[in-house]
Amino acid sequence: MEKSITMIGLGKMGLPMAENLLAAGYALTVFNRTVEKAAGLVSRGAVLAESPSVAVATGGIVVSMVADDRALLSLADDTFCLALGAGIHLSMSTVSAETNRTLSERHARFGGQVVAAPVFGRPEAAATRKLWIATSGPGTAKAQIKSVLDALGQGVFDFGEDVGAANVVKLAGNFLLAAAIEAMAEASAMAEKNGVPRAAMLQMMTSTIFNCPIYVNYGRGIIQSDFTEAKFSIPLILKDMHLVQHTAAASRAPMPIVNILCDRYLTALAKGREAYDSTALALGAAEDAGLNWLK
Amino acid sequence: MEKSITMIGLGKMGLPMAENLLAAGYALTVFNRTVEKAAGLVSRGAVLAESPSVAVATGGIVVSMVADDRALLSLADDTFCLALGAGIHLSMSTVSAETNRTLSERHARFGGQVVAAPVFGRPEAAATRKLWIATSGPGTAKAQIKSVLDALGQGVFDFGEDVGAANVVKLAGNFLLAAAIEAMAEASAMAEKNGVPRAAMLQMMTSTIFNCPIYVNYGRGIIQSDFTEAKFSIPLILKDMHLVQHTAAASRAPMPIVNILCDRYLTALAKGREAYDSTALALGAAEDAGLNWLK
Missing domain, CATH: 1.10.1040.10 (N-(1-d-carboxylethyl)-l-norvaline Dehydrogenase; domain 2)
Structure with missing residues (x-):
């Protein structure tokens, strides 16, 4: 079975990360506010979605890498959380612990789970899969996204079940x-x-x-x-x-x-x-x- | 010809450094305010002198590793500088640049030269010759003390002729x-x-x-x-x-x-x-x- 994944946010970090997901063999759907950023990915087989809620698959995995807390909370509205349903939101942006806890509560109402996975490394480290990744969140969800993180970084350090800890x-x-x-x-x-x-x-x-x-x-x-x-x-x-x-x-x-x-x-x-x-x-x-x- | 050297100051750093000079084959004369600190060195052939000016050889090399600026300037009085004469004072204490410049002027009156060589590393690094050493001072003098520093550390970085630069x-x-x-x-x-x-x-x-x-x-x-x-x-x-x-x-x-x-x-x-x-x-x-x- 082909592995599917959604990536939201194709900035300086998100874009090379999305490229690594493609390279690792994922069927990739992306969303970015600036559509042009997705061109290279689309030319290599990625699907560009018109909105975040269209981009995600119910019960699937969505990775987000956006600029700040406001962008993340604005992304994860009811429509988005409903669309993901009992899936997993891998929240990789640098945001506050509080924001990821709020995100977790929102998804929980629709059966979804959040794994926090902020990264250390600049864009060149993202491009060469040299990121160091800190994780926290529910153990069952973390087990399911392990191979995603393996495609993005050189090592993962886990900080337990509190979704805010990694942040x-x-x-x-x-x-x-x-x-x-x-x-x-x-x-x-x-x-x-x-x-x-x-x-x-x-x-x-x-x-x-x-x-x-x-x-x-x-x-x-x-x-x-x-x-x-x-x-x-x-x-x-x-x-x-x-x-x-x-x-x-x-x-x-x-x-x-x-x-x-x-x-x-x-x-x-x-x-x-x-x-x-x-x-x-x-x-x-x-x-x-x-x-x-x-x- | 046997290599002779004098070491002043047998504190937490000076003592293991003196031991490495002995191990490197130097004929070692030492001085320390607390005489007991020298016991181990003396048992292995070092000579304990009664005063700094007795400890140094005219035209020789003296290494100092003392607690602070005051101790260094108090050590290097006229009697001491006269005794060293046209020798080299390898000043390894952590003192101000100004203090080593003053030290240099004092020795210059008697034909002596000062090389500043403060070290990075804790006592265990001193014991295992793992110190990193910064040097500055007259080039001719630095050439003469090179083998001394090789016996004490794992690497030397030079900062030019201004004797204060290394500090x-x-x-x-x-x-x-x-x-x-x-x-x-x-x-x-x-x-x-x-x-x-x-x-x-x-x-x-x-x-x-x-x-x-x-x-x-x-x-x-x-x-x-x-x-x-x-x-x-x-x-x-x-x-x-x-x-x-x-x-x-x-x-x-x-x-x-x-x-x-x-x-x-x-x-x-x-x-x-x-x-x-x-x-x-x-x-x-x-x-x-x-x-x-x-x-």
Whole structure:
């Protein structure tokens, strides 16, 4: 029997993920607000649906990868949940734990289940199936979507039955990522103001005690002033930092660094850098120190 | 001809380094304020000197690894610099760039040269020759001490002729280290207040996008609540953070995270945790969120 699946959201992450589902042999139906994004997939056999509720199969599996909480909740209206029925919604967007819990309640009314599966990795990692995936949700549903995740990433870490848990981990990870950029930027600004080029300092650090993907990749971005081409744009990461701030506040967990990060990204937007990459956070510490790292 | 060398300072780092110099075949003379620390070395052939100026050989090489800037400047008085004469002082302590520049001026009056060579790694890395070493200073002197550093670490990164440069890098690195602990602590507190154990979250992060020594080792410390046994004690790392703060301020480089770090360590001292490890920084974010991570 052919495996069928639906993918909603063909953005920078969703599109390469959909391509991997096709490559893995799934009969793929897609929906995206901007229809043009689906052209390549359609030319390779995917079906483009006119609406999310038409795109899903009753009792089937739908994967969503949309921009934010509002987009996800707006997608999952009664029509959509009814159409999916007793199927599984694999919710892979970076949203709050609360949003996935709400999503779960909505689908439950029609017999459906939600598995949260946010991912770590930029678009190139999505394209090469190098994503790391955090999951949470009902065990029976997780068993049924295992092969889908195998087609998308290099490893899955499970965080139990609470559908919100994986999103807490995703937010924690994105916070660690942005905090690492800020720390590298502050250290680099201090180094340069004291005669040491940031390239020399960061190259030692990222090839020794900080030789992991986040420091290596974002460190390279800081060294090469690779700020303006967005792989993970500032409005998207600021949305995540605001989710962290909100989640932390609601649960009474003060996080002083996240406040610095939100302010840095707000400053970037105030300077008209909507289209810049999340790495451009680093310009904040540099410019505050009177340095210009823009090419 | 037998290679001779002098080592000043047999603390948690200096002692294993001295042992590696002995193991590498150096005729070793040592000095330490606490004489007992030298017993093991003396039993294996090292000579214990009564004072630093007696310990050094005129025109020879002396390695110093002492607690702070004051200890280093107090060591390198006129008597000491005269005794070393046209030798080389390999200054491996974590001190300010300014202190090594002052040290360099003092030795220069007697024909001596200073090479800065601060190290990255905890005592176990020192014992297993796994230190990463940053160097700076006169090229001719660096060429002469190359084999000494080869006996102590796994790799050397050079930062040019300014003797202060390597210390700027060392301060930047220790700042990155403490910032990583604080970020992991804030993320962990937020996760636990939202139902995700810090062990689960940190194990995913440190085995995927943050799989480098600093996150793996200090993350394990946070997971296991390994706070009280000091390998790198709070007064020592607070000294480093104050050096970062001072260096940043003097060069007009605002570093908001370092202010958080200094306050965390001051709070740890205010709570009587002088003997705790630098990892205990993490207790700040936890306790501020109403969590108790002490075993």
